Amino acid sequence: MAGARATPTRTPPRSSSLAPRTEAVVPSDWACVVTTVSSDPTPPVVVVCGPKNSGKSTFSRVLLNALLPRQATSIEHGKVGYLDTDVGQPEFGPPGCLSFHVLDEAIADFLNPTLREAERCYFFGDISSKRDPETYLNCLFHLYDYFVGKYRCDENEMLPLIVNTPGWVKGAGFDMLVEMLRFICPTIVVQIRITMQSKNLPDGVFWLDGGQTGPKMINIDAAFHDASNRSLLIQKDSGGMRERRLVEYLKQCFPSNISLSTNKELAHALASLPPYQVLFSDVTVVHLHCEVPAGEIWRSLNATIVGLAVSNASEGTRSVPYCVGLGIVRGVDVQKGLLYLITPVPLQRLQSIDLLQQGLIEIPTTLLQVRGCVSPYMSTNVLHKISERDLYAG
């Protein structure tokens, strides 16, 4: 697991025992930039952007750790805001979510940051913003408005903010990044660039029309270099990372003193855990990315992952239902009109939830197949689409 994301980082003082593969030092220009950003007199709003796998998240983590102590020594809260906009590989939450965090604790493990509870979260329901750019941006704007309303109004108690962006920097992804930057109006934009120029974002304040004064623009090289000192991308297994994220998230259903080191143990525990139940009539089901006929709703939901949201109708029609957490619909009883759900969200917080949002976040199959407890959706004898032998037989 430690090797999954071989991101080179400067080894921070408090976690000097990182695996050998990660010992690569943060380039000096990274350290310089971090110092520059964190010494800004007014708490900055930093947007970190660049192509995927170039090290945005790693830089954000380094920056977060650098911003924290500064805050702690000042009169201010010792807190940093973190806006996570990468629905595919979120930093502190499960996949499919856009979230805003207020962090007061430095990141100890640079490779696998622990999950942290979001202060505000929206369930987008897919691992890429391309499914619905409009909704995606809408969620993002709501989160930023929330941050500004709560943490940027009082001049004496302004919180710095780090915005980590998705690595989709071409085509529609670029357009979305432009919209995002225009809306947020950051004080500092950090752009990570790699040697292969065609994959980079345009240089300069690419999101602004000429004549406007932009924020401070900082370009840095991706941290990973090959033998000839070219900045490279790190290949990661993002599917596997997402699965591990979800597994980590679901482990929170259990007290930490229970050892759940293997997926098998977790799968058993999930199957045994008495779930929460709710009457069909007490919740509304929303399918975020496709239409499902009314008679098929429960079939569609059974054994899938849903976002648990509060419809907060009182805040007006434009508001987006915010998400409290994710859960697995572990079973439905149509006769009794009951839905059974597993979630780490505590019962008390569940009471406000009246929306179940189904997206396309797939449930990790490792959690569905344990000996003696195999989900009916894990089928044997499923035909392969095409096999190697088919290809070469002709």
Add this chain to the structure above:
Amino acid sequence: MAAAEAAPAPAPEASDFYGGGGGLSTGRKLVPWSSWTEWRFVRDGLFSPFPAAALRRIAAWRSRGSLPIPVDVTAAFVEIRLRDPFFRNGLAGDDALESEEMLAMLYSMAIMRLVNGFVENPYKKTGLSISELAEAVGIPRVLVDIRHESSHRSLPSLRLLRLASIKAFDWLKCIYWDRQTNSIPDAQAELRLRLHEIAGFLKENNSKESKSGSKRKRSEKLISKAMKYARRLYYAYPSEVVSVLLDLMELDAADSESIDMQETDSLAVNHSSDIKLSNSDMKTVILKLSEKEPRVLLSVLKSVIEMIDAKEELTDKGEYYSWQPVGPSKVKRLCSLVLWLVTNIKELKDSGYIGLIHEIGVLSSDKNAIPRFCLAKLLQKLLNLSTIGERCLIDAALLLIEMVNDNNVKEKLRKLPVLCLGRLAKSSSLPESRTICNQQGSDENATETLELFKVQLKRQKNGTTEGSSNTSMPEKHDRWSVAKSWTPCSIGTVPCSFSSCAVLPAFDVISHEQFFTLEHETFEEVNHSERFEPQTEELEDESILEIPRSSPEYEISDVTELTCPLKGRLLVGGVWKMVAEEELLLIKSKMKVLL
């Protein structure tokens, strides 16, 4: 077996089957359907003139993700055809698409997705050209050409596209739907095959009882191999396996009373071709299965009780007479099977295979642990059967009580005349002493007992309700609650209401039933969870004599004789007491409050 393996022989398609010849594959894949039955429903719908229901189901599948491309594309073709006047036989409906251009676009997109869906991945991997790959897979050439034409050149003509769509449709049917149909394992046939193998070995072993040595060892090895496979089948298709097991028990056979006595040989004579399994063989098989998978006993027990229940329902529906000639012996067999199963569950429990625990731990790596409340629920179900008069059932119930080790219930049940009736059924006389009324017993006593019942009911309700707390406390409406009495079951299933088996939820429920449960949830709850309920209910219409409803042990004359002594009496603390009408009404109203 050999024939089955040979069936899907034509290469290279055969390479696709995991296990070959309908056997169980080892690999598992996430699919959007919950059973092959559901898959077949969609297949049949798509290839019928009325595909609407199948298309709706596919929409649900799509929302779950993991929809196989052939299913996706087939659905697309079906949907486009629905909009094409050509395939609608010239009938122009509301949703027909008149624009040829649009139709052409729909068709070419579907074809493009079909070709790409099948060859894209290998294309990236192998570097072969799309047309080479398509040829290898067997995609009709015209589809590959249309993909090329429509993406890079002008849109192909609608006439060509229609033709191609028919080809594509047929190809999909052959390459996916037919082949998948053939590779669905027939769990029932597989199991039957294995069981007959086992029976053969068992017979062999029995005949060679005196001899010992390698041959015997070999057949024992083969038995354990077959058993292992049977167990795998059970993991994959629990309900199918159980139904085959029960099917082979010949519960319908009307001739012999002593089912245990049936011998292999006597039956084998009649059916020379295949070895029949005797009931004792079947029991051996079930026991062997339960050694590694004790829950199999519970699953079988669940099905047996359901069978008894179904029989009773038939009787209640007035099909009494048609049921009568075959019924009793079958019900008897079922009851004796219940006893046998419970006995063995107890044995497994005593020998430590099944652990009885109070609460299922979150980390129950011990999958053989059964929470106590499961047995209690089972007991309730058993006691709710109107066939409870059967001696075997009573014995089974008593065994369960012993396992549950609930002295409270034990005492109460002992006081119930029903059990005594069953016990003494052979002598066909009622324990007079029980019915002799203790006139001194005050009616305050009765109300007191009722209060007790109430408390117990409430407790039980809290213990077993599923969501009824919502209905009982409307002012403090908690949407969410923790499910009570949960038994571990795989994700996507729910625990059966009375056994601890996992069952696939029934998604299609007649709407009025749903209405009923929503409206009368609490009422139903009580009915299920409280044995004493039917008593008081019967008391309402003063027909206490009907307690042992369909127990076949009773002569009608016996019952009529008892009609009078019980009239106007209430069973309190095991004693029939005289109660006045108004008191009955009072109690009745209190019961109402309770409900």
